[in-house]
Amino acid sequence: MNWPEIVTGLSRYLPILDWGRRYDRSTLINDLVAAAIVTIMLIPQSLAYAMLAGLPPEIGLYASILPIIAYALFGTSRTLAVGPVAVVSLMTLAAASSVAVPGSAEYIAAALILALLSGLILVVMGVLRLGFLGNLLSHPVVSGFITASGIIIATSQLKSILGIGASGEALPELVTTLVENLGDTNMPTLIIGVTSVIFLFWVRKGLKPLLMSLGLAARPADLIAKAGPIAAVAVSTLAVILFDLEAQGVKVVGTIPQSLPPFTVPLIDPALWSQLAGPALLIAVIGFVESVSVAQTLAAKRRQRIDPDQELIGLGAANVAAAFSGGYPVTGGFARSVVNFDAGAETPAAGAFTAIGILIAALLLTPLLYALPIATLAATIIVAVLSLVDLKTPRQIWRFSRPDFAALMTTIVVTLLAGVEPGVVSGVGLSLALYLWRASRPHAAIVGRVPDTEHFRNVKRHSVITDPKVLTIRIDESLTYLNARWLEEFVLEQVAEHPRVRHLILMCSAVNAVDASALESLEAINHRMVDAGVQLHLSEVKGPVMDALQRSPLLEALGGKVFLSQHQAFDELAERNPD
Missing domain, CATH: 3.30.750.24 (STAS domain)
Known part of the structure; x- marks a missing residue:
């Protein structure tokens, strides 16, 4: 077998050997531009999603460095941007908090184990070519789960907007604790939080038309609008410093270590691994379904294709990398992938350049984030996840298929009332039961x-x-x-x-x-x-x-x-x- 044949064979498992051979100056420039834009977007998102997962904010940065590089080596999507996402962060919180107190060393160890387990599950599924198993999660179940998760995540962040304490994984407990503590609302925090939410919603809907009315082209106007959270971060941080709002009870991010991602070895504890195996499987499958859906959508726009089985390996490698670099479970994110696509990214190298940008931020820029209000990060999360809440699909599915509507609503209701894992399990269980019922009574x-x-x-x-x-x-x-x-x-x-x-x-x-x-x-x-x-x-x-x-x-x-x-x-x- 000659060298070209060997390279062709290896490119099945290392797609970089395929696109890397055609990499040129023009592609490099496009990837660098896209990476710069995504980096700006990803810094506040990484911090926010880590805190959503109950982890220190720097872990969000760590989860956005080595995992992205690992995916660039093994993934097949040219534009998928891998990193922390809202839904997986919520699932990490639900799973890790069942075995440890959020923020504790044991909790961080559980997050590392979740990343390693979900990564290994994904790699094994990829090697065995089990990408089709993602189809067990029907569209109504996924839609219902994401909608319910968006509502739970947004509700959970209200405590940071109000500056009060609240807890719970399901909606009833969250709402109850929010109401009980409403009297402790911190007004400066509330002003920052509400202002940030209003601003970020306006940026999403109103900034692009404004910029275009001023003569800016559609593409740069759209990219500037997507970078809006950076402005909210900068202004709110300056406000905290200028008015000494921390002394008035406004909670800030605080000291973030200036360091490279640490080398971490997940704790070897068979009992703990056994407890987290089920949640890790759900995180792996949910993350894969979300990621592959985004990847296929973007690939179709450029008449490219992705390999679902190799995507399993790519995402698995990213999660294993997260486990050994101080991160937590990651997957392909919808918003940042779309920004990466719109910014002109042509290859996964754009992701590697993004990782370098995040690395520079972790080494040099973290002191600037000390006074960043937690309320601003909460506003970033709320605005991001509310875009996931889909109220149109239930009406459409009701008209089209009552059994699918039942699966969707079951997923939504159980997720809201009982939490993430029961919601997914009940939705999948009902979908399979309905499938078996239909299969037993064919037309x-x-x-x-x-x-x-x-x-x-x-x-x-x-x-x-x-x-x-x-x-x-x-x-x-x-x-x-x-x-x-x-x-x-x-x-x-x-x-x-x-x-x-x-x-x-x-x-x-x-x-x-x-x-x-x-x-x-x-x-x-x-x-x-x-x-x-x-x-x-x-x-x-x-x-x-x-x-x-x-x-x-x-x-x-x-x-x-x-x-x-x-x-x-x-x-x-x-x-x-x-x-």
Whole structure:
């Protein structure tokens, strides 16, 4: 094997070997510009999300350095920006606080374990090519979970806006403790928090149109608007310094260590690992689904593609890197990835340059953040997560599918009332139960021929030609143990309702598989039909299904024939048996 072939083979697991060969000056400039913009956006976000996770703010910076570089090496998305995100931060808080007090050394150790476990889970899933398992989280469940999480996160940050204490992982407890402590509201903190929220909302909606009305092009106006949190950070920090607001009870970030990310080794404690394994699995799956959705959306805009299995490895490597560099679980973020895309990033190198920018900030700029109000970071979180609250999807899903609506609302309600993990588990559980229920009762229809065509359609929907001695049932689902018994009952019921029938045709155009239980049911149906003086026929059987049937005794015992097309079957049997 020559060198180019070796490189091509390795690029399957190290995508940098693919895009790195075509890296040029123009790409470098575009990546540097995008990295500068994302770095400015990511600094306050990293601090805010770390505090949301119950961790010291510098851990957010650490989680935005080595993990980004690891993803740049192993990930396949050209524009995905990896780092701390709101939903995963909330899940980290819920999981780690179940085993330790937030902010304690044990709590930080639990966060490192969560990062390592979720990273290892993702890597193993990627190696085993299990990217399809992300499909277990249906869109309604993911949408419901993110909406509920957004509401919980925004509510949890009200304590920082008000300058009071509050606790709880679920909405009832949060609201109760907020109301109980409302009398302790700190007015300077409230002014900073409310002003920051209003400003950040205006920046999102109003700054871009204003800049464009002043003659600025759409793209730079959009990028400036997305960097709005930096202005809120700068102004509120200056206000704290100038008016000595810390002495008036305004809580600030305080001292942030000026240092490189530390080398950390997650605690080896089998009992603790066992406790955190379940939450780590949920963090891994939720993070993967959120990340791959963003990556696929952005890749499609440039007619690129991503490999979900390699994305598992890339995200897994990022989380393992976080575990050994003082971070906590990370994934691809929607907002920063869109900014990275809009800023012109062309390769994952933009992420590596962003990591360098965050590293410089961690070494040189942290003293400037000492007086940064916690209320401003809370405002940043509130504005970011409220954009995740989707009130349109429930109405759309209600009109389209009541079972999916039930899964969505169950996820929302349970997440709000009981917390993150019960919400996800209940949503996935109900989705799977509904899927199994639908699979156990597949759609089937009595069909007839559309006049002057070779097409067969549902007799209840179309005016079609039928023959009283020929009954055709179209089965619109693969036949498995879930629906095998239902098939027997349905066929026997239909034959009983058509006493003149002499030929029963099972139209199998939508049947992609037949398992052993379904085969047994088909054999039972055939015996019943023989006893009733009815011949059982099959039509439009797909090749793989036919291969499986030929390895069984069904075809030899079949009372009728197997027809290539339903048109052929109907013509032959109807002509042979005129009414």
